[in-house]
Amino acid sequence: MATSDLNTNRIDGAFGTITINDTTEYTVNFDVIQVDNDCKFTTLEINGVSVINDYVADNTAATKPTVITCPYGKYPFSKIKLSEGQVTISKTANQPFDNVINGSDNVINGMDNVIN
Secondary structure, eight states, X not given: OOOEEGGGTEEOSSSEEEEEOSSOOEEEEESEEEEEXXXXXXXXXXXXXXXXXXXXXXXXXXXXXXXXXXXXXSOOEEEEEEEEEEEEEEEOSSOOBOOEEXXXXXXXXXXXXXXX
């Protein structure tokens, strides 16, 4: 695993992983969100535009563990903040992602490509 430094807004290397378990808002480009514990998102952005309603159907309910989400389109996620819980964010080989993988029965709306 490559070293990671959110204070300098980067995940080093072509591949890298950071676990977020606090309420700090992080500005960093990443391609994958894996929910590790029940969590609530307060911020989720792509290129400075909020996309939280495109990925989370109900911001007031906890997103359950095992959900894995990738941005659809050609841009990575760029900002994330939780009000509670824990997620692991990852940078992959800078490839666009066109699918969302939903590993639980959580509802994620606004997506055209969902794999259960």
